[in-house]
Amino acid sequence: xxxMTQSPSSLSASIGDRVTITCRASQDITNYLAWxxxxxxxAPKSLIYxxxxxxxxxxxxxxxxxxxxxxxxxxxxxxSEDSGTYYCQQYHDYPRTFGQGTKVEI
Amino acid sequence: xxxxxxxxxGVVEPGRSLRLSCAASGFTFSNYAMxxxxxxxxxxxxxxxxxxxxxxxIYYGDSVKGRFTISRNNSENTVYLRMNSLRPEDTAIYYxxxxxxxxxxxxxxxxxxxxxxxxxxx
Numbered sequence: 001x002x003x004m005t006q007s008p009s010s011l012s013a014s015i016g017d018r019v020t021i022t023c024r025a026s027q028d029i030t031n032y033l034a035w036x037x038x039x040x041x042x043a044p045k046s047l048i049y050x051x052x053x054x055x056x057x058x059x060x061x062x063x064x065x066x067x068x069x070x071x072x073x074x075x076x077x078x079x080s081e082d083s084g085t086y087y088c089q090q091y092h093d094y095p096r097t098f099g100q101g102t103k104v105e106i
Numbered sequence: 107x108x109x110x111x112x113x114x115x116g117v118v119e120p121g122r123s124l125r126l127s128c129a130a131s132g133f134t135f136s137n138y139a140m141x142x143x144x145x146x147x148x149x150x151x152x153x154x155x156x157x158x159x160x161x162x163x164i165y166y167g168d169s170v171k172g173r174f175t176i177s178r179n180n181s182e183n184t185v186y187l188r189m190n191s192l193r194p195e196d197t198a199i200y201y202x203x204x205x206x207x208x209x210x211x212x213x214x215x216x217x218x219x220x221x222x223x224x225x226x227x228x
Contacts, residue, residue, distance in 0.1 A: 001168070034214040036151070043201055043221055044143075044151065049214040087151055091214050094165040096141075096153040 110219030128202030
């Protein structure tokens with residue numbers, strides 16, 4: 001199975017900050033990587049697919065990049081509504097695997 | 107818009123069975139692969155299973171293989187998860203999610219239901 005490792009596990013930032021979360025795959029997944037946001041008590045929300053493409057309706061304050069085994073998600077000008085846990089997931093192969101999550105506190 | 111509503115969760119004893127349902131609306135259900143993803147209390151997301159648009163391709167996560175069965179009824183716009191031989195570690199919120207593609211290969215999930223809670227306890 002492909003292992004996905006996120007860092008950091010948690011971070012604390014202020015309104016207006018720029019934050020970056022990284023995700024590393026245990027093998028080459030080309031660009032078959034998605035990012036999800038989950039707020040407490042809510043279902044996950046799809047943010048990014050194909051490593052860097054925004055899902056429809058997602059604010060452009062989110063951006064992402066990477067290919068192969070190294071990926072990152074950046075939130076520009078952090079807002080209070082961005083608090084939550086962020087997960088990466090590879091969809092290169094089955095079983096699809098998630099990173100362990102990064103909790104963002106504001 | 108895409109609307110997914112899970113049902114069928116509840117409290118069940120270890121070793122028993124349960125069937126979850128996910129009713130879909132707002133899109134042409136028969137054109138998309140569908141997934142189940144779960145989340146144990148206080149834990150991260152775990153992918154469970156996928157069924158392709160026609161039901162012809164199915165994959166399972168290692169922890170549920172041989173115990174869970176995913177299926178779909180395109181005439182009823184519903185995807186199911188039959189869970190047998192349930193264990194306490196299967197306790198989780200189970201989410202239904204839509205794939206962006208039809209085959210289940212190399213397309214991501216783009217929409218999620220609100221989830222249904224399954225508690226396995228004696």
